[in-house]
């Protein structure tokens with residue numbers, strides 16, 4: 001099993017990597033939040049162990065970013081603090097499990113196996129809703145059997161919607177999550193992109209809620 005370990009404590013990282021390797025895992029190591037963010041988006045990663053206190057970019061922010069980009073890989077959050085607020089924060093941002101430091105290696109190994117089993121549907125890298133399927137590894141999108149040709153912005157938008165079915169999503173929220181610096185930031189262009197996405201996936205799939213935003217599914 002291919003695991004990403006995001007941990008800045010050198011000794012702990014080395015010990016954990018050694019233990020996991022002995023237990024048969026293939027381990028990628030990231031020692032700060034930015035590296036972790038990048039490595040976590042690699043399609044071969046099957047489970048992620050994420051420390052919360054990280055240099056560069058805090059663990060919770062990394063997790064939030066993965067989820068908003070459609071990375072559905074199971075994440076086990078690791079923290080020394082073990083306070084309920086970290087746990088709640090982690091689970092709110094899409095963590096799948098939680099382990100307090102210090103931990104015993106056999107427990108970590110057991111949790112990772114359980115996560116892999118539980119996350120199997122998602123670990124296949126398919127994000128689905130009704131007849132729409134996104135292969136998160138390849139970026140291919142299908143409606144039923146039909147392959148769609150989406151721009152990268154349309155793909156990001158569709159992933160964002162599919163990760164939040166039936167939620168009311170405002171224009172501001174979409175702008176914040178979808179546009180990079182190089183993109184246009186005017187919210188009225190969102191209408192245009194929504195229109196294009198609707199033409200590709202079916203107009204009925206995204207509802208406009210006057211004065212509130214949009215709802216998918």
Ligand code: CA
Nearest residue numbers: 008051053054
């Ligand atoms: Ca740390």
